[in-house]
Amino acid sequence: MKTEQQLDAMISQLAPAIEPQRDLWPELSARLEPRQRRGYGSWMGVAAAAVLTFWFWPQQLPTAPQDVVTNAQGQSMPAVSLLDVSRQLGLQLEQEQTRQLKALQQIPDGFTDWAQQIAIWNKAQAQIELALQFQPDNQKLIQQLQRLQQQQLSYIAKLVETSELT
Amino acid sequence: MTPSIKLTVLMLALLQAPAWAAGEAIDQSRDVTATEKIEIENMRGEVRIIAVKANKFSVKGTLDEKAEGYDLVSENGVTRFQVKMPRTLYGGWGSDKNEGSDLTIEVPFGSEVKFSGVNANVSATGIEGGTRLNTVNGAVRAEKLKGDIALETVNGQIDSRDNNGRLHLTTVNGEINDQGSAGSLELESVNGEISVASAATDVEMSVVNGEGRLELTGTERLEFSSVNGEISAAVKNSKKPRISASSVSGASRLSLDADVSARFELEASAGGDIGNSLTADKASRDKYGPRRHLEFTTGSGDGNIEISTVSGDIELKKH
Numbered sequence: 001m002k003t004e005q006q007l008d009a010m011i012s013q014l015a016p017a018i019e020p021q022r023d024l025w026p027e028l029s030a031r032l033e034p035r036q037r038r039g040y041g042s043w044m045g046v047a048a049a050a051v052l053t054f055w056f057w058p059q060q061l062p063t064a065p066q067d068v069v070t071n072a073q074g075q076s077m078p079a080v081s082l083l084d085v086s087r088q089l090g091l092q093l094e095q096e097q098t099r100q101l102k103a104l105q106q107i108p109d110g111f112t113d114w115a116q117q118i119a120i121w122n123k124a125q126a127q128i129e130l131a132l133q134f135q136p137d138n139q140k141l142i143q144q145l146q147r148l149q150q151q152q153l154s155y156i157a158k159l160v161e162t163s164e165l166t
Numbered sequence: 167m168t169p170s171i172k173l174t175v176l177m178l179a180l181l182q183a184p185a186w187a188a189g190e191a192i193d194q195s196r197d198v199t200a201t202e203k204i205e206i207e208n209m210r211g212e213v214r215i216i217a218v219k220a221n222k223f224s225v226k227g228t229l230d231e232k233a234e235g236y237d238l239v240s241e242n243g244v245t246r247f248q249v250k251m252p253r254t255l256y257g258g259w260g261s262d263k264n265e266g267s268d269l270t271i272e273v274p275f276g277s278e279v280k281f282s283g284v285n286a287n288v289s290a291t292g293i294e295g296g297t298r299l300n301t302v303n304g305a306v307r308a309e310k311l312k313g314d315i316a317l318e319t320v321n322g323q324i325d326s327r328d329n330n331g332r333l334h335l336t337t338v339n340g341e342i343n344d345q346g347s348a349g350s351l352e353l354e355s356v357n358g359e360i361s362v363a364s365a366a367t368d369v370e371m372s373v374v375n376g377e378g379r380l381e382l383t384g385t386e387r388l389e390f391s392s393v394n395g396e397i398s399a400a401v402k403n404s405k406k407p408r409i410s411a412s413s414v415s416g417a418s419r420l421s422l423d424a425d426v427s428a429r430f431e432l433e434a435s436a437g438g439d440i441g442n443s444l445t446a447d448k449a450s451r452d453k454y455g456p457r458r459h460l461e462f463t464t465g466s467g468d469g470n471i472e473i474s475t476v477s478g479d480i481e482l483k484k485h
Contacts, residue, residue, distance in 0.1 A: 109303060110321040110339045117356065120375065124393045124414040127476050131435035134455040140474045141435060144412050147391060151374060155356060158338060162302055162320050165284055 083132050086145045090125065093149050097156050108162040114155075121152050189231040189267065195224035196240040201295055202277040207248040210285045211266025217275045217292030223247075227269040247271070278313070287322070296331075305340075323358075333366070353378075373397065373416075392416040402485060406469035417479040420471070424484040427465025434458045437477040444482045 097118065107114060128145045132138065198204075200221050206213065210230050223245045229236060230249055237248045249267055266286065273279055278295040281288050288299050289307035296313035299306050306317045309327040317324050318336040326335060328346040335342050335353050342353055342360045351366035356374045363381040371378055371390040378390065380399040388409045390397050393416060400421040401407055406428060411418045415438075422428075422444060432440050432449065436456045440449035449460035473480050 108320075117374075120393065124476075127414055127436065131476050135435060135457060138435065140412065140433070141476070144391075144414070144474075144476070147412075148393065148414075151356075151372070151393075155338075158320065165302055 083129070083136060083142065083145075086142060086149070087129075089146070089149055093152060097152070100156055100160050104160065104163050106163065108159070108166045111159045111162065114159060117155065118152065121148050124148055189229040189233055190235070191228050192236065192269070193224075193226045194238055195222050195272075196238065196245060197221060198223045198240055198245050198274060198277070199243050200274050200276045201243070202240075202274060203244045204273050204277050204279045205244070205246045206271060206279065206281045207246075208267050208269065208281075208283050208286055209249065209251050210283070211268055211287075213267065213269045213271065213281065213283065213286060213288045215271045215273060215279060215281065215288070215290040215293070217277070217290075217294065218272045219275065220272075221274050222272065223274075223277075224272045225269055226271075228267060229269075230267045231265065233267065371397070390418070392418070400485060404469075405465075407471070408469055409471045409473070411473040413475045413478040415476065415478045417481065418473050418475060419479075419481040419483075420473065421483050421485050422471075425465065426469065426484075427467060428469030428471050429463045429467040430461060430471045430482070431473075432460040432471075432480050432482065433474045434478075434480060435474070435476050438475040439479045441479065441481045442483075444484050 101114070125145060125148055128141050128148070132141050135141065198221055202221075202223065204223060206215070208230070223240060225238070225247055230251065232251060234250045234252055236250055237246065239246050273293065275292060276295045277293060278297070279290065279293050280298045281290070281300065283301040283304060285303045286301045287304040288301055289309070290297050290299055290311060291309045292311070294312040296315065297308065297311045298316040299308065300316075300318045301322065302320045303322060304319060305322040305325065306319050307325045308315065308317055308329055311329045311331065313331045315329055315331050316334045316336075317326060319340050320338045322337070322340045324335050324337055324340060324342045326333065326342070326344040326347060330348040332349055333344070333347055333351045335344060335351075337354070337358045338356045340355075340358045342355055342358060344351065344353070344362045344364055347362075347364040347366050349366055350368040351362070351364055351370070353360050353362065353371040355372075355376045358376045360371060360373060360376060360378040362369075362371075362379065364385075365383045367384065367386045369380065369382060369385050369388045371380065372392070373395040374393045376395045378392065378395060378397040378399075380388075380390070380397070382388065382399065382401045382404070384403045385401050386404065386407060388399065388401060388407060390399060390411050392413045394414065396417040396419070397411070397413070398419040398421075399411075401409070402423060405423065405426060407422070407426070409420065411420065426444075432442070434440055434449075434457065438458065440458050440460050442448065442460060445462055445464060447460060447462040449458045451458045473482075
């Protein structure tokens, strides 16, 4: 068995720094970069969803039993997934569309097929929601869902604006 | 021609008169600043806006036959020209394209111009201080503009030629055709087709049902999305592009330089196909679920390409 002095002597002979046999940074960098992008994208999605939610959300949260999370102030809040938020926004959107369309005196040229157009968006949203059942954490799908909702809102707004002009 | 036929032709011509009868003639001009802000409102007819060297605003032609005169006010660097229409016409602008004003308007090169109309075709040439052209049922044509450029119509074609700046082209049902643009380019259409040959460095395109064809040169950032429409994009002379694309059921086809250096991430969430002839890499399918995906890197991976679809096709190839 080596004595403590012998071990110290052996340690002192070792190189002060150990370097890897090859440059590992390119591989690490390649792994890190997309994660940073995804992180940014997901935070943007969360931020957008949060802003939109608090902007449009006068009604109650879903009544089904849910997980509970604690916020920074120590208060208990129901945990809501991004898909839940998007669905709530979808319902909100539908109500808003109905309200605005009912107020129209006449449908302007170019929008007479508005119901068909809305049906196309609804069908597309149903497809995304179906895909989300397989990949509930897929941020791109959530963002796509929100983009479609935004498109619908813009379309209805343009319909109303055009109706007022013509 | 017998006298009775002549009479019939004459009567028919008179019956058609309201369609082409000219309104009140106008020939007005004002001295303005080189960077004048100019607002033009003309609800029906044809309006041509041309930039000239002189620091003058001038309007020539004929007013809408139903117009109740016009307003032309120029003060403090702002000029407003409005063809006044009776309030009774609001809610029923008619659809006869032969009715309305026929105007040629000259503005200084450096002016900033805003136009709004309803059943009006509008064209603008050479304006460098920024241009916003907005109509509902009519075509928009813009050539050699600079600065912030916004062209919008609901039912009509947008034709954009050799414009340079921050372009934003929007239609609901019309087509968009952009040739020779530079700067940044944003295109939106619900049902219309979009066709682009551009050297813009930054391009964004969104369609719902319409198709999109992009021929891009030197573009550094491209973002496009569709719901059902098919989008084909060829990006040339761009070695490390940043491209992001998504569709629901529409196809996304992307053609790149053979020596492009980028990281690729392609994903079809629920039933779409991924084809790749840029490299030998093939998409794989998840063991559980319908998702397919493909990730690979070319060169040193400087650029970034992300394409996703729900059930559409993704195709990647070299020029």
